[in-house]
Amino acid sequence: MSVQEYLDKHTLSRKIEDAVNAAVRAKTSDPVLFIANHMKKAVPSVITKVKARQILDSRGIPTVEVDLHTNKGVFRASVPSGDSSGTYEAIELRDGDKGMYLGNSVAKAVKNINDRISEALIGMDPKLQAQIDHAMIDLDKTEKKNELGANAILAVSIAACKAGAAEKEVPLCKHLSDLSGRANMTLPVPAFTVLSGGNHASNHFAIQAVVTEKNGNMGCNVGEDGGLTPDISSLKEGLELVKEAINRTGYGDKIKIAIDVAATNFCIEYPIVFIEDPFDKEDWEHTKYFSNLGICQVVGDDLLMSNSKRVERAIQESACNALLLKVNQIGTVTEAIEVVKLARDAQWGVVTSHRCGETEDSFISDLSVGLATGVIKAGAPCRGERTMKYNQVCIFC
Numbered sequence: 001m002s003v004q005e006y007l008d009k010h011t012l013s014r015k016i017e018d019a020v021n022a023a024v025r026a027k028t029s030d031p032v033l034f035i036a037n038h039m040k041k042a043v044p045s046v047i048t049k050v051k052a053r054q055i056l057d058s059r060g061i062p063t064v065e066v067d068l069h070t071n072k073g074v075f076r077a078s079v080p081s082g083d084s085s086g087t088y089e090a091i092e093l094r095d096g097d098k099g100m101y102l103g104n105s106v107a108k109a110v111k112n113i114n115d116r117i118s119e120a121l122i123g124m125d126p127k128l129q130a131q132i133d134h135a136m137i138d139l140d141k142t143e144k145k146n147e148l149g150a151n152a153i154l155a156v157s158i159a160a161c162k163a164g165a166a167e168k169e170v171p172l173c174k175h176l177s178d179l180s181g182r183a184n185m186t187l188p189v190p191a192f193t194v195l196s197g198g199n200h201a202s203n204h205f206a207i208q209a210v211v212t213e214k215n216g217n218m219g220c221n222v223g224e225d226g227g228l229t230p231d232i233s234s235l236k237e238g239l240e241l242v243k244e245a246i247n248r249t250g251y252g253d254k255i256k257i258a259i260d261v262a263a264t265n266f267c268i269e270y271p272i273v274f275i276e277d278p279f280d281k282e283d284w285e286h287t288k289y290f291s292n293l294g295i296c297q298v299v300g301d302d303l304l305m306s307n308s309k310r311v312e313r314a315i316q317e318s319a320c321n322a323l324l325l326k327v328n329q330i331g332t333v334t335e336a337i338e339v340v341k342l343a344r345d346a347q348w349g350v351v352t353s354h355r356c357g358e359t360e361d362s363f364i365s366d367l368s369v370g371l372a373t374g375v376i377k378a379g380a381p382c383r384g385e386r387t388m389k390y391n392q393v394c395i396f397c
Helices: 003-009 012-026 031-042 107-121 129-140 150-168 172-180 235-249 284-292 308-317 333-345 363-370 384-394
Strands: 047-056 062-070 073-078 189-196 209-212 257-260 272-276 297-300 322-325 349-353 374-377
Touching: 003 012, 012 031, 047 107, 047 150, 062 107, 062 150, 073 150, 107 129, 107 150, 129 150, 129 333, 150 172, 150 333, 150 363, 172 333, 172 363, 189 235, 189 384, 235 257, 284 297, 284 308, 297 308, 297 349, 308 333, 322 333, 333 349, 349 363, 363 374, 363 384, 374 384
Parallel strands: 189 374, 257 272, 272 297, 297 322, 322 349, 349 374
Antiparallel strands: 047 062, 062 073, 189 209, 209 257
């Protein structure tokens, strides 16, 4: 094949001429670099490789990390994990070999990505998030993603989302906003964990967490999500402690309290703006009654598990008026966007949430900004995997 035939076959003459004309119009001082970048942009981005590995989350428990390759770069994502999987949430795939991390290894999920998911996605356009996510859902063929593992599918979904944003040359939050069809992005109010208890700490504090929008510092241990764990045993004692700290800041009119109860006891004698799961996750009647009192915003966490069917039921029964969004309970970016739309259509609030087992991935920060969820709950700003999420939000200030 001659040079001219090669140029004609790949329409290179036209493409090179366009690049040169663009360099002239831009009056660039480095035409070679400009033309190289221009030619690179002219090449459609496709997924060329997906490679997964096992890493450790903030608790030292295995989770999944993915490098998604396109012809324009490599995009990394890792997924968090909760204490336990609820009945209605997508299933994390773990190996079950008690000789390796007490059965928590994720070699099977990693293998599913490297062998099956990678093969299915190679050649796809990373901008087409819904097509990528549905390709993995179709490959899995189960309602709760227990064949491939929600941890495997979500890691790839987030990595593809990052690649799509890079292809469009926009921030990740803007790409997410575009995917959701929203015109405007909003900075979320940070909900910092101040006091931790229950399953998240080693003290005798009965509830899981007391969160506020700002906090001070205390000389004591911290829980899994960075919340302080003083030696207190009652909700009232904890709330009094937080109330005193707020008063000392001089910002009592700006700082409010929220409670993650996940139990049957709560208190309304303090400036509380929202309560998560005031009752057991299957106690619909009492949750509905409390929500209808209108005392504060009632956020469904274990009650909903970010499950669209549970959200639809809660909307119909007026059981709560806000969604706690945990992306790993759903399994894909597309489904997360859809459940947020469901909540928005019902005039609900949305709180984007971390998990107790976190990684150094700040995706939920961009998700909260892009979907304009209003609140981000990422733990206490005293541990790296939590602080980086608040720092990512600050980039957009």
